[in-house]
Amino acid sequence: MESEFIAWLRARLPEPANPLLGPGDDAALLPCGPAGSCLATVDLLTEGVDFRLAEADARRVGRKALAVNLSDIAAMAGRPTAALIALALPRNGAPQPGGQHLSALELAIELYEGLLPLAQEYDVAIAGGDTNCWDGPLAISITVWGEITPRGPLRRDGAKPGDQILVTGNLGGSILGRHFDFEPRIREALLLNQRYQLHAGLDISDGLSLDLSRLTAESACGAEIVLDRVPISPAAHQLTQSLADGVSPLDHALSDGEDFELLLAVPADEAQRILRDQPLSVPVASIGQFVPQTGLWQVDRDGRRRPLEPRGYEH
Amino acid sequence: MESEFIAWLRARLPEPANPLLGPGDDAALLPCGPAGSCLATVDLLTEGVDFRLAEADARRVGRKALAVNLSDIAAMAGRPTAALIALALPRNGAPQPGGQHLSALELAIELYEGLLPLAQEYDVAIAGGDTNCWDGPLAISITVWGEITPRGPLRRDGAKPGDQILVTGNLGGSILGRHFDFEPRIREALLLNQRYQLHAGLDISDGLSLDLSRLTAESACGAEIVLDRVPISPAAHQLTQSLADGVSPLDHALSDGEDFELLLAVPADEAQRILRDQPLSVPVASIGQFVPQTGLWQVDRDGRRRPLEPRGYEH
Numbered sequence: 001m002e003s004e005f006i007a008w009l010r011a012r013l014p015e016p017a018n019p020l021l022g023p024g025d026d027a028a029l030l031p032c033g034p035a036g037s038c039l040a041t042v043d044l045l046t047e048g049v050d051f052r053l054a055e056a057d058a059r060r061v062g063r064k065a066l067a068v069n070l071s072d073i074a075a076m077a078g079r080p081t082a083a084l085i086a087l088a089l090p091r092n093g094a095p096q097p098g099g100q101h102l103s104a105l106e107l108a109i110e111l112y113e114g115l116l117p118l119a120q121e122y123d124v125a126i127a128g129g130d131t132n133c134w135d136g137p138l139a140i141s142i143t144v145w146g147e148i149t150p151r152g153p154l155r156r157d158g159a160k161p162g163d164q165i166l167v168t169g170n171l172g173g174s175i176l177g178r179h180f181d182f183e184p185r186i187r188e189a190l191l192l193n194q195r196y197q198l199h200a201g202l203d204i205s206d207g208l209s210l211d212l213s214r215l216t217a218e219s220a221c222g223a224e225i226v227l228d229r230v231p232i233s234p235a236a237h238q239l240t241q242s243l244a245d246g247v248s249p250l251d252h253a254l255s256d257g258e259d260f261e262l263l264l265a266v267p268a269d270e271a272q273r274i275l276r277d278q279p280l281s282v283p284v285a286s287i288g289q290f291v292p293q294t295g296l297w298q299v300d301r302d303g304r305r306r307p308l309e310p311r312g313y314e315h
Numbered sequence: 316m317e318s319e320f321i322a323w324l325r326a327r328l329p330e331p332a333n334p335l336l337g338p339g340d341d342a343a344l345l346p347c348g349p350a351g352s353c354l355a356t357v358d359l360l361t362e363g364v365d366f367r368l369a370e371a372d373a374r375r376v377g378r379k380a381l382a383v384n385l386s387d388i389a390a391m392a393g394r395p396t397a398a399l400i401a402l403a404l405p406r407n408g409a410p411q412p413g414g415q416h417l418s419a420l421e422l423a424i425e426l427y428e429g430l431l432p433l434a435q436e437y438d439v440a441i442a443g444g445d446t447n448c449w450d451g452p453l454a455i456s457i458t459v460w461g462e463i464t465p466r467g468p469l470r471r472d473g474a475k476p477g478d479q480i481l482v483t484g485n486l487g488g489s490i491l492g493r494h495f496d497f498e499p500r501i502r503e504a505l506l507l508n509q510r511y512q513l514h515a516g517l518d519i520s521d522g523l524s525l526d527l528s529r530l531t532a533e534s535a536c537g538a539e540i541v542l543d544r545v546p547i548s549p550a551a552h553q554l555t556q557s558l559a560d561g562v563s564p565l566d567h568a569l570s571d572g573e574d575f576e577l578l579l580a581v582p583a584d585e586a587q588r589i590l591r592d593q594p595l596s597v598p599v600a601s602i603g604q605f606v607p608q609t610g611l612w613q614v615d616r617d618g619r620r621r622p623l624e625p626r627g628y629e630h
Contacts, residue, residue: 027387037346038353042399044445048450049447086456088359088361132359
């Protein structure tokens with residue numbers, strides 16, 4: 001069915017705005033930015049781990065598969081430019097919510113119908129891919145390219161003791177729906193990195209405390225979170241109420257995966273400017289600071305400081 | 316297990332020879348060639364379609380997953396530079412020939428032990444990846460970058476009536492082992508494209524006649540194969556003998572997939588030079604010519620010309 005699918009895709013794709021050699025040849029030809037280097041990232045999403053097709057519309061799944069990659073480019077403060085999409089489709093198709101069943105070809109088309117609007121929104125060219133049927137469940141692997149800006153890539157290893165810990169948006173409870181429908185923070189990262197001096201950053205994909213521990217490990221320092229300052233999402237509160245398992249909204253905000261918000265290390269004076277300016281369409285909050293002593297620390301409302309165990313989604 | 320695996324990988328990888336930002340950050344930073352654009356290709360290999368772990372050593376599987384991508388870069392006459400590797404690993408590991416069983420982590424390591432020597436041979440940096448466990452079988456998605464040479468990419472749409480059809484090596488029967496252990500024709504494509512004028516090319520991945528029909532479709536012409544000139548591999552003869560199903564060695568050469576040899580459209584005088592020079596370590600043969608009339612044609616030893624149905628592996 002690959003040839004049938006490629007015919008559909010070629011008709012469906014907008015004419016490339018740049019001199020790309022797109023789907024149909026052995027490899028795509030991608031324009032590189034003026035910097036002489038480009039960002040590249042890959043994420044592989046799988047049935048049963050990242051989504052369940054019986055419960056999630058295939059278009060939301062397709063959108064998510066691209067969005068998580070765009071979030072990785074945002075985490076480097078890059079501008080996404082192109083994507084390659086590899087699909088392993090269940091030969092007999094897959095169920096959808098409401099009892100509908102999609103054939104393999106229909107499933108491929110629905111995945112693309114979900115991701116193409118997002119690609120268009122962020123000017124990402126679909127440069128090609130590989131479409132296969134097999135006896136396994138759906139696996140989607142997307143590779144995305146990005147250009148870096150003159151500021152260079154925003155790495156994980158630049159946090160310095162004294163830097164503030166900033167986060168965008170609010171955290172926790174994404175399982176209730178935001179893990180599909182989140183907005184990758186491309187525009188936010190580009191704006192912050194252009195206007196302010198950032199030392200390091202990543203996107204919170206596996207949980208605030210776990211991802212923060214990775215950032216501190218790369219930067220050879222520690223971090224201290226002031227618990228009262230962690231921005232907790234309404235979904236985290238909702239989850240605590242509905243699960244009634246004793247996990248607090250704060251715990252969800254500290255350890256739930258797939259928030260896809262930005263976590264930044266910013267020099268204290270720059271952080272003050274950002275907090276005062278609030279230049280984004282989502283709030284930016286300071287939740288603590290980086291410290292010389294390695295490890296994670298939590299400070300409660302009485303000012304007590306204790307170790308914080310990093311928790312989150314381990315692959 | 317991803318963090319454990321990344322620790323292994325970081326220790327195992329050679330220090331990058333270029334200023335890559337490799338595994339460990341949100342995205343890799345890849346150097347682009349002087350041409351201001353780069354080649355990119357992705358192939359997704361799956362259990363049961365491209366290999367069976369119970370029958371094939373995981374190292375050979377890993378090598379193949381990279382080699383098929385290198386072959387795509389060769390098909391564009393490019394020089395491969397970097398790869399991103401996404402794995403969906405069966406959570407409970409996988410069987411191996413001889414009754415051995417590998418855990419998911421061991422499987423990931425064996426796959427890399429298979430592909431790393433090939434990456435090193437062709438100077439391909441492993442720039443990062445995504446390593447996941449799930450309840451499905453093994454799926455491997457590899458994206459490879461390449462630089463184009465000053466000659467530009469070797470496309471599929473440049474064949475002209477009168478061009479000779481050249482192939483490297485010999486064809487058919489790769490299922491007996493060569494589909495794992497083939498050599499991607501990187502060096503061969505670079506040398507031919509540098510010394511001679513080539514009009515179009517691809518790598519024979521799905522079968523000579525099927526891939527030739529794709530090349531003619533992209534080039535809006537037809538092609539005429541002189542059957543007696545098709546270079547048949549010893550494996551194709553062996554397969555005919557062992558299967559005894561009436562499929563001739565020539566049929567295998569015309570329609571078996573995964574030869575990964577080069578199929579080229581070359582102006583007649585240039586083709587004569589190549590055939591005379593034989594500049595490669597593998598033979599180059601002319602098997603016919605491109606013609607104005609669309610479709611594929613076969614010419615038998617009595618000079619009779621009949622239509623040739625494209626056959627091969629349809630994804």
